[in-house]
Amino acid sequence: MDEALKGRDLISVLDLSGSELDALFGIADEMKKYAKSGTDLLKNRVLATLFFEPSTRTRLSFETAMIRLGGNVVGFADPSTSRMTTGETLADTIRMLDSYSNVIVMRHRIEGSARLAAEIATVPVLNAGDGSQHHPTQTLTDLYLMRSEFGHIDQLKIAILGDLKQTRSASSLCFGVSRYKGVKLYLISPEPLKMKQEVKDYLEKSGIEYIESTTLDQYLGDIDVLYVTRLQKERFADPSDYEKYRGSYIVTTEMLQRAKKGMIVMHHLPRIDEIPLEIDYTPNARYFEQAANGLPVRMALLSMIVG
Amino acid sequence: MSQVRCFVVKLPPDATPSIRRALRILGDPYSVKIDLEREGMLEFSSSSPSYALLKISLICPSAVIRERKNGMEQEVSDAFPEWVEDTFVCPSKNCITAQPKEPTKARFKVVSVNPPKIQCYYCGRYIDQGALASQLSQDSGL
């Protein structure tokens, strides 16, 4: 087992180098064998899950990963059992869980909370999403799918569609692709929901080429990956903007017919109506595989960090 | 023991609140001694002035800072520190540093000095000239 990640925190996908990502994906390939049968690699180890913000997919995926690795899980999934009602600070909650567990996975609405947790905890902290910037394990899952699909991530042309301002999977993916060469990003969003300047500056600094646009149509023939995010009405300051934009951010079969051959459609799920059901039956749909990959990827991560 | 250096800061005429603020932040932690303060002008001395130089530059980018050496004023060529702690507040209500009971210490990466732009270590948000200026005008008591 690769020792490089042992004991490390994962707050941002940028905590991992390109070669560490490669190593992790290699182990994820191995873990696919144990995704159903299980191993005892992390026997007697305890994962603490702290979900201050509701999550089904990420939490279940982490918990299943730990159980398949032979470990145990403690924690809470219901924000009402957390400090929001008891008034306990995050710092105190972390100190308690730190003494019970070998690794902590947390999600919190407050930005920077995972960083604080990592400063306090002596065991590794894995960020399962904080605020609107970081969601490293989602990005690992996303990159792993692209690698499996195309055999490489370098040189891919990736469009990210929807609410780029507040979707942490979107900004996290931007950080993640900066570890690869020649990737080109197409950031497609309504004007009020454009990608944060902080993230765009990072892309520039990292030499990642990107285009910003409010429409996808003109790029359909170029892109290899269409990464779709939710467009939520409550995210618009002006509700009439939602009605105005919403139609342009729904994937249609007609669009897929005009797309580059082999283009895949990804989504971090759950979806609302931005990917209609009929898309599920097209050869482009990959979001269910993407979600399923979360298990071997998180098994690989846990085994490398805790093992 | 490193040498004490003297600096002369010329501030724009409307920068009186900035001077006051500068005075407040140029205290003990950075071993800065204010030698002279009057309208549009500040003189200070320090053996480790890099933080003071950075903070004055962030607060008042149009300030002209010169070093007094052997009775002559000359340009300052010190490199700015990469990080600045305390002093500023992250404007995001959704940032962990805005949670009063959590044990965090505001910490910012200096992205650019002119124009002033710093980035919160915890939430990654920029605090630009406008936000820094509004912290000054609110006189947040820091």
Ligand SMILES: [Zn+2]
């Ligand atoms: Zn902040």
